[in-house]
Amino acid sequence: SQQGEEDPQALSIQEGENATMNCSYKTSINNLQWYRQNSGRGLVHLILIRSNEREKHSGRLRVTLDTSKKSSSLLITASRAADTASYFCATDVGAGNQFYFGTGTSLTVIP
Amino acid sequence: EPEVTQTPSHQVTQMGQEVILRCVPISNHLYFYWYRQILGQKVEFLVSFYNNEISEKSEIFDDQFSVERPDGSNFTLKIRSTKLEDSAMYFCASRGQPNTEAFFGQGTRLTVV
Numbered sequence: 090s091q092q093g094e095e096d097p098q099a100l101s102i103q104e105g106e107n108a109t110m111n112c113s114y115k116t117s118i119n120n121l122q123w124y125r126q127n128s129g130r131g132l133v134h135l136i137l138i139r140s141n142e143r144e145k146h147s148g149r150l151r152v153t154l155d156t157s158k159k160s161s162s163l164l165i166t167a168s169r170a171a172d173t174a175s176y177f178c179a180t181d182v183g184a185g186n187q188f189y190f191g192t193g194t195s196l197t198v199i200p
Numbered sequence: 201e202p203e204v205t206q207t208p209s210h211q212v213t214q215m216g217q218e219v220i221l222r223c224v225p226i227s228n229h230l231y232f233y234w235y236r237q238i239l240g241q242k243v244e245f246l247v248s249f250y251n252n253e254i255s256e257k258s259e260i261f262d263d264q265f266s267v268e269r270p271d272g273s274n275f276t277l278k279i280r281s282t283k284l285e286d287s288a289m290y291f292c293a294s295r296g297q298p299n300t301e302a303f304f305g306q307g308t309r310l311t312v313v
Contacts, residue, residue, distance in 0.1 A: 119299045131291060132243070132304040139299075177243060179302075186231060186298050187256045190243040 093178050093191030101197040108165040110194040112178030113158075119181040121154055121161050122188065126175045135163075135176075170200045202226045206292050206305035213282055213312055221277045221308045223292030232275045233293040233302065234267065236260070243291070249275065282312045 093114035102108050112121070120139045124132040138145045138154045138161065145152045151164040165172055178191040205224045213219050225232050234246040248255040249267055266278045275294075279286055289309050295302040 122301070124304075129289075131306040132293075134301045134303065137301055181299050183256075184298065186250060187233070187245060187248045188302065189245050190235070192242050 093180055093189070095176075095178060095191040095194045097194060098192070099195045099197070101199065102168055104168060104170055104198055104200050106168055108168050108172070108196055108198070110163045110176050110196070112161045112163070112191050114161075114178075114180050114191070115159065116180075116182055118156070119183075121152075122179045122181070123150075123152060123161075123163050124177045124179060124190075126177065126193075128174070132177065165196075168196075168198045170198050172196060172198050202303075204292055204294055204303050204305035206290075206308050208308060209306065210309045211311070213310070215284055215312055216281050219279050219282055219310065221279075221290050221292075221310070223275045223277070223294075223305055224273050225275055225292065225294030226296075226303055227273070229294035229296045229303075231255075231295050231298060231302075232267075232269070234277045235291045235293065236288040237291065237307075238288045246277070246290075279310075282310075284312050286310060287312045 093112045095112045122137045123135040126132050136147045136152050138152050149166045154161045175193045175195045177193045179188045181188045207222045232249040235243050237243045245258050246261045247257045264280045268276050289307040291307045292305045293302045
């Protein structure tokens with residue numbers, strides 16, 4: 090399978106704490122994207138990091154990419170209850186036309 | 201802000217019936233996708249579409265499935281003879297170029313009874 094694996098599968102933290110989610114993948118990639126999904130809703134793009142980048146920031150989000158370990162992490166700092174959602178990584182592979190999702194991390198932020 | 205729209209939001213159909221799920225991608229996008237997500241599970245790639253033909257399809261996308269871009273705006277997924285296990289959320293996505301941000305619709309929840 091070309092899908093990635095994410096860990097942890099579920100994460101529960103207190104509001105204000107930081108949340109870290111990890112994604113590992115198997116094949117060479119062109120880039121890696123992180124998406125968020127609120128329960129029963131569509132997927133919202135958060136951030137894209139290219140294979141030649143090591144770190145990227147967007148607001149309270151920080152993404153790292155280690156292509157030698159085929160892994161990425163998403164850090165959400167100073168979490169809020171509204172961050173409660175599932176988070177998925179997705180890898181662009183091959184000619185770059187298709188992308189595949191990881192298994193997702195369910196994040197619960199307790200107010 | 202441009203968005204991907206999907207209709208209907210929820211469809212209930214009897215096993216063996218044909219369903220067509222509709223999507224209107226963002227107007228200047230060229231790459232289109234269908235994914236499905238069985239309740240609470242992973243998001244599975246079904247098919248990618250570019251230049252009026254399928255670029256890639258997964259093993260889920262068997263002969264029961266087909267996609268079409270019948271006009272300049274719609275992108276449809278047809279399931280010819282639905283099975284109970286086809287019950288899932290189906291998401292359409294589009295993007296302007298490969299290796300860029302993809303935009304997703306809100307999904308169609310398909311329930312096969």
